[in-house]
Amino acid sequence: MSESSTDARREDEGTAVEAGTLATQRFSESGKLHGMDVSQERVSAIAGEAIQAINDVAVKHSVTYDEYNALKAWLIKVGTDGEWPLFLDVWLEHTIEEINSVERPGAIGTIEGPYYVPNAPEMATPATLEMREDEEGTPLKFTGSFKDTSGQPIKDAVVEIWHADAMGFYSQYAPELPKWLFRGVVLADEDGNFEINTMRPAPYQIPTDGACGQLIAAAGWHAWRPAHIHIKVYAPGFQLVTQQLYFPGDPHNEDDIASAVKPELMLEPKPRTDGGEGEEAVYNYVLAREGETA
Ligand code: MBD
Numbered sequence: 001m002s003e004s005s006t007d008a009r010r011e012d013e014g015t016a017v018e019a020g021t022l023a024t025q026r027f028s029e030s031g032k033l034h035g036m037d038v039s040q041e042r043v044s045a046i047a048g049e050a051i052q053a054i055n056d057v058a059v060k061h062s063v064t065y066d067e068y069n070a071l072k073a074w075l076i077k078v079g080t081d082g083e084w085p086l087f088l089d090v091w092l093e094h095t096i097e098e099i100n101s102v103e104r105p106g107a108i109g110t111i112e113g114p115y116y117v118p119n120a121p122e123m124a125t126p127a128t129l130e131m132r133e134d135e136e137g138t139p140l141k142f143t144g145s146f147k148d149t150s151g152q153p154i155k156d157a158v159v160e161i162w163h164a165d166a167m168g169f170y171s172q173y174a175p176e177l178p179k180w181l182f183r184g185v186v187l188a189d190e191d192g193n194f195e196i197n198t199m200r201p202a203p204y205q206i207p208t209d210g211a212c213g214q215l216i217a218a219a220g221w222h223a224w225r226p227a228h229i230h231i232k233v234y235a236p237g238f239q240l241v242t243q244q245l246y247f248p249g250d251p252h253n254e255d256d257i258a259s260a261v262k263p264e265l266m267l268e269p270k271p272r273t274d275g276g277e278g279e280e281a282v283y284n285y286v287l288a289r290e291g292e293t294a
């Protein structure tokens with residue numbers, strides 16, 4: 001898919017305001033706001049130093065009133081476009097994820113991003129994600145296993161998977177896509193093995209027609225993420241890992257706008273050896289038990 005034909009489809013299908021509004025709404029309903037541990041002491045330290053850091057940047061660059069007012073208008077637009085989840089997940093979540101995963105042994109994580117939807121259809125392995133007839137792209141057979149940190153297979157493990165279509169659209173964040181397109185909750189077998197059949201996703205551009213796109217254009221940056229598959233893996237008694245898998249050779253692995261690529265997260269698809277069409281790739285998971293640290 002060329003960049004210009006993706007843009008053309010974007011114009012009649014996805015808009016930043018629709019995707020942003022849905023992502024904002026879903027975040028509010030996600031349960032992430034229940035039982036939060038946020039102390040007055042830490043609010044004072046973190047908010048105080050963040051405000052000071054912004055003031056320091058203003059001094060360093062002698063920020064003008066035009067620039068200050070452009071900032072004010074832009075922040076207002078981030079809200080009206082519903083793009084706070086997008087903005088934060090693209091430019092800050094990678095740091096938060098990094099800080100909070102240092103003590104967890106096993107599978108490497110990365111950011112969740114704004115387009116996760118809970119309660120996707122459950123499927124036993126071998127599973128095929130929902131897709132349309134004549135779905136564009138290269139079929140991908142994705143298999144793997146679950147082991148604990150001592151090498152024993154894990155029972156009742158789950159792979160939650162979601163990714164964009166060949167045009168870079170996520171179901172439930174763009175009109176006219178089947179509700180659960182490329183989303184599923186796949187149960188591994190008794191030995192901890194799974195097989196998921198899907199399509200290899202294409203490189204992905206974050207919405208360009210909202211506040212985040214306006215910032216990117218005004219700064220002369222680009223809006224691309226490498227092709228990626230979002231994953232959550234978990235099993236009873238084990239720590240959940242949220243991650244994404246990428247493909248070697250993608251031109252945006254080196255300049256992901258969301259800074260979420262790590263070398264441990266590369267899939268290595270090869271032509272299928274079982275006579276099926278497309279490619280196959282393997283990724284094996286080691287999960288840490290609850291409370292287990294490195
Ligand atoms: C995505 O699909 C994504 O994964 C991130 C991190 C940000 C915007 C869109």
Ligand code: FE
Pocket residue numbers: 113115228230
């Ligand atoms: Fe994504």
